[in-house]
Amino acid sequence: MVETATGGDARPAGEFKRDSNYITTRITADGRDGYPVEAGRYRLVVSRACPWANRAIIVRRLLGLEDALSMGVCGPTHDKRSWTFDLDPGGRDPVLGIERIQDAYFARFPGYERGITVPALVDVPSGQVVTNDYAQITLDLSTEWRAHHRPGAPDLYPERLRDEIDDVNRVVFADVNNGVYRCGFAGTQEAYEAAYRRLFDRLDWLATRLERQRYLVGDTITEADVRLFTTLVRFDAVYHNHFRCNRSKLTEMPVLWAYARDLFQTPGFGDTIDFDHIKRHYYEMHRDINPSGIVPVGPDLAGWLSPHRREALGGRPFGAGTPPQPPKPDETVSAEHTPAGWASRR
Numbered sequence: 001m002v003e004t005a006t007g008g009d010a011r012p013a014g015e016f017k018r019d020s021n022y023i024t025t026r027i028t029a030d031g032r033d034g035y036p037v038e039a040g041r042y043r044l045v046v047s048r049a050c051p052w053a054n055r056a057i058i059v060r061r062l063l064g065l066e067d068a069l070s071m072g073v074c075g076p077t078h079d080k081r082s083w084t085f086d087l088d089p090g091g092r093d094p095v096l097g098i099e100r101i102q103d104a105y106f107a108r109f110p111g112y113e114r115g116i117t118v119p120a121l122v123d124v125p126s127g128q129v130v131t132n133d134y135a136q137i138t139l140d141l142s143t144e145w146r147a148h149h150r151p152g153a154p155d156l157y158p159e160r161l162r163d164e165i166d167d168v169n170r171v172v173f174a175d176v177n178n179g180v181y182r183c184g185f186a187g188t189q190e191a192y193e194a195a196y197r198r199l200f201d202r203l204d205w206l207a208t209r210l211e212r213q214r215y216l217v218g219d220t221i222t223e224a225d226v227r228l229f230t231t232l233v234r235f236d237a238v239y240h241n242h243f244r245c246n247r248s249k250l251t252e253m254p255v256l257w258a259y260a261r262d263l264f265q266t267p268g269f270g271d272t273i274d275f276d277h278i279k280r281h282y283y284e285m286h287r288d289i290n291p292s293g294i295v296p297v298g299p300d301l302a303g304w305l306s307p308h309r310r311e312a313l314g315g316r317p318f319g320a321g322t323p324p325q326p327p328k329p330d331e332t333v334s335a336e337h338t339p340a341g342w343a344s345r346r
Helices: 051-063 102-108 134-143 159-177 179-184 189-210 223-242 254-264 275-285 339-345
Strands: 008-010 042-047 070-074 120-123 128-131
Touching: 042 051, 051 134, 051 223, 102 120, 102 128, 134 223, 159 179, 159 189, 159 223, 179 189, 179 223, 189 254, 223 254, 223 275
Parallel strands: 042 070
Antiparallel strands: 042 120, 120 128
């Protein structure tokens, strides 16, 4: 069994199975699980390499929760034990004072045996993990943390569209978000080919849906766009080659490529992406797929900044709201790891 950074395993006998046994405790406005929403009490622990954590980084940015919910960033690689805070001075998170996110898991659940995953929300006073249920975390940031949203924050999970958003999210998760992993970690030719067909059938379906509408659900950005984006932005850099998702590159799928660029150029999306961390994680960590650990230099990132022309379809990214402010200096992605940095090195 090969443990992945996102809580799954590759089975040599067949299909990749993702561990979905997460800590389901929730941080809510009424505190019904014992953890009420409080500004400054919790810390969001992420890695910029991880697509599931990337969702939480984006939602936190879009909603303007930076002052209410601090963020700790793990490095792009980890060992068998846990994600580590090797980016911080002394290798310790400056708020939690720990070297590994597993310490927060063990503080609440001694001998915790399930996946030590990111994103995770940690209760700072106790040093204990509250939840690593990544799908619920972003929904709760939108719905339970409203008192701390910035003025002009978008409604990423509008009540009138929730059923449709949930339906889209369900198929995108099964066939795309998790589908690339099902290709990459398939244990048989048959399992791989089934996952491959399912992935590209769904990408074709998405392209048809997005051909005449700017966003996945409604005329503004929603949770559905966030969830699809974090897979698309990694597609050419990792999934096309490393996970053998090679029918087409994203840049060869015109509608999805324009859609992804539209989101990337929207404040709160592209400014969270660290292509160096993304590539280093997958190519260095998955030695069963890439035994040498060599990280590809490409692909060329400059295209992410090219015009997308999706404005012609209408829609308003933030609805009646406004874009978020630029990232805080200590949360800004290194310019060398961005398309602009790539273009300056060519």
